[in-house]
Amino acid sequence: MDKRLSVKISLVSFFLLLYVVFAHSYNISFEENADNYVWFIQNWISFGLSDIIIPIFFFISGYLFFLSFDINKNLDWNAFKTKITKRMHTLGKPYLFWCIFWFAFVYILQLIPALQPFFPNPLYDMSLAEQFWNMLLEPINYPFWFIRELLLYVLITPFIYLTVKYLKFYVIIALFIAALFDTSIVTLFEVDMYKYYMMAYFIFGAYCAMYKVSLKTNMNKYLIYFLILIWIVSSAIAKYFELYYQEAWAIRLLADLSALIGCIAMWGLYDLMDKTRQFKFHDIFTYGFFIYATHGVPILFLKKIFDAFFDLTDYQLLLLYLVNFVITAAICLVFGYYLKKIAPRFYFFSTGNR
Numbered sequence: 001m002d003k004r005l006s007v008k009i010s011l012v013s014f015f016l017l018l019y020v021v022f023a024h025s026y027n028i029s030f031e032e033n034a035d036n037y038v039w040f041i042q043n044w045i046s047f048g049l050s051d052i053i054i055p056i057f058f059f060i061s062g063y064l065f066f067l068s069f070d071i072n073k074n075l076d077w078n079a080f081k082t083k084i085t086k087r088m089h090t091l092g093k094p095y096l097f098w099c100i101f102w103f104a105f106v107y108i109l110q111l112i113p114a115l116q117p118f119f120p121n122p123l124y125d126m127s128l129a130e131q132f133w134n135m136l137l138e139p140i141n142y143p144f145w146f147i148r149e150l151l152l153y154v155l156i157t158p159f160i161y162l163t164v165k166y167l168k169f170y171v172i173i174a175l176f177i178a179a180l181f182d183t184s185i186v187t188l189f190e191v192d193m194y195k196y197y198m199m200a201y202f203i204f205g206a207y208c209a210m211y212k213v214s215l216k217t218n219m220n221k222y223l224i225y226f227l228i229l230i231w232i233v234s235s236a237i238a239k240y241f242e243l244y245y246q247e248a249w250a251i252r253l254l255a256d257l258s259a260l261i262g263c264i265a266m267w268g269l270y271d272l273m274d275k276t277r278q279f280k281f282h283d284i285f286t287y288g289f290f291i292y293a294t295h296g297v298p299i300l301f302l303k304k305i306f307d308a309f310f311d312l313t314d315y316q317l318l319l320l321y322l323v324n325f326v327i328t329a330a331i332c333l334v335f336g337y338y339l340k341k342i343a344p345r346f347y348f349f350s351t352g353n354r
Contacts, residue, residue: 001067005215008270009060010285016053017288018329020143021295023050025324027303028317038314040243042321048239049232051259052266054146055201059263061150062205063215065157071165071210080158087154090352095147097350098293102141103134106297118304137191141296152193153202164207172207175200179256180249197256217268224272227265234258289354290336290347291329299328 023046028039065083069076103123109115110122123131134140139148153160163171179196186193208215219227238255245251273279302324306312312320340347348354 004274007279007281008215008274009064010281011279012056012267012270013060014285014288016056017292019050019053020292021299021329021332022322022325023047023053024143024296024299025321025328027306027321027324028314034314038318040240041318043243044236044239048235048255049262051235051255052231052262054198055259055263056267057146058150058153058198058201059205059208062153062160062202063209064205065154066161066164066206066209069161069210075158075161077158080161084154084157087151090354091147091151091154094289094293094350094352095144095151096136098141099136099139099144102297103131103139106140118308133189137189141293143292143296149193149195149198150202153199156194157206160203160206161210164203164210169207172200172204175203176256180252215267217264217271219268219272221272224265224268227261228269231258231262231265235262284333286354287333287336289351290339291332293351294332294335295328298331299324302328 026042026046028042030036030039065087068083069079107123110119110124116122123134126134137148138145175196179200182196184192184195185199207213234254235258238251238258241251242255270279306320306324336347
């Protein structure tokens with residue numbers, strides 16, 4: 001992988017991880033007999049425009065995993081064994097650590113009498129099965145569902161390799177179509193696994209890596225601006241119909257196409273901007289995963305604190321939506337910076353050596 005593409009992936013990943021924090025700052029509920037404009041705006045930003053985040057991450061993950069594989073050679077089991085083992089270290093260890101850490105942290109907080117009113121369903125009142133569920137399957141550190149799903153794809157990468165080699169692009173089209181009518185291949189303990197939509201982008205990344213497709217776009221700037229406009233408008237329309245009317249496959253199709261257009265537009269916008277200013281790697285990009293791993297519970301506490309002590313209007317909640325994001329991202333970044341300086345071995349262990 002050339003240096004420019006490496007910088008692009010680092011920078012894009014970092015800012016998308018920041019957007020994850022912003023999306024999770026959602027803080028408003030629907031109210032009967034109200035205009036709900038702010039409710040719609042937050043839904044659109046957090047669950048509409050943000051639809052590009054997961055596809056790009058899965059695409060990048062698939063691309064990076066398969067980058068060193070040659071489509072013209074036979075299946076190399078030893079190479080897959082090495083790659084899978086490495087991903088189990090870089091993804092599996094952080095997953096276990098952060099899920100267990102945040103579970104234990106919240107469990108201890110809920111034992112403090114003064115804080116118990118903030119937790120109507122405390123962990124210590126749950127059965128062992130429910131506690132295990134909240135710790136590892138549907139973790140309290142809720143953003144880590146992405147890591148859980150990604151680990152499942154890593155386990156079947158030899159099968160993905162063969163599928164891409166012999167079915168080529170057709171398997172990606174089939175997965176996109178399947179995603180319109182169902183969520184996942186498997187549902188285990190009420191957890192969807194091997195989700196069609198996410199698998200399509202992971203395998204798309206694998207396809208581009210294995211067939212050496214260039215990831216550098218050469219689009220006209222006016223085309224990029226037009227695609228961004230189409231993405232924004234179509235995303236708003238899809239979210240409007242999803243929220244105010246019953247969701248159907250046609251709405252899902254519009255949302256999926258909108259996300260695909262958004263991914264292409266933002267990927268192309270980076271290349272357009274890079275032509276004029278040549279982005280460079282910065283150490284701050286390395287903190288993206290740490291911010292992602294640590295923001296979930298703090299941002300939840302901020303919401304609970306403001307809900308408990310303030311009675312805010314919708315437009316004040318919209319401002320708080322931004323404020324919570326800034327505070328949480330800043331706290332996580334500063335904490336990560338000093339943790340890396342004070343305890344580098346622990347920092348790198350907790351982030352999978354990122």
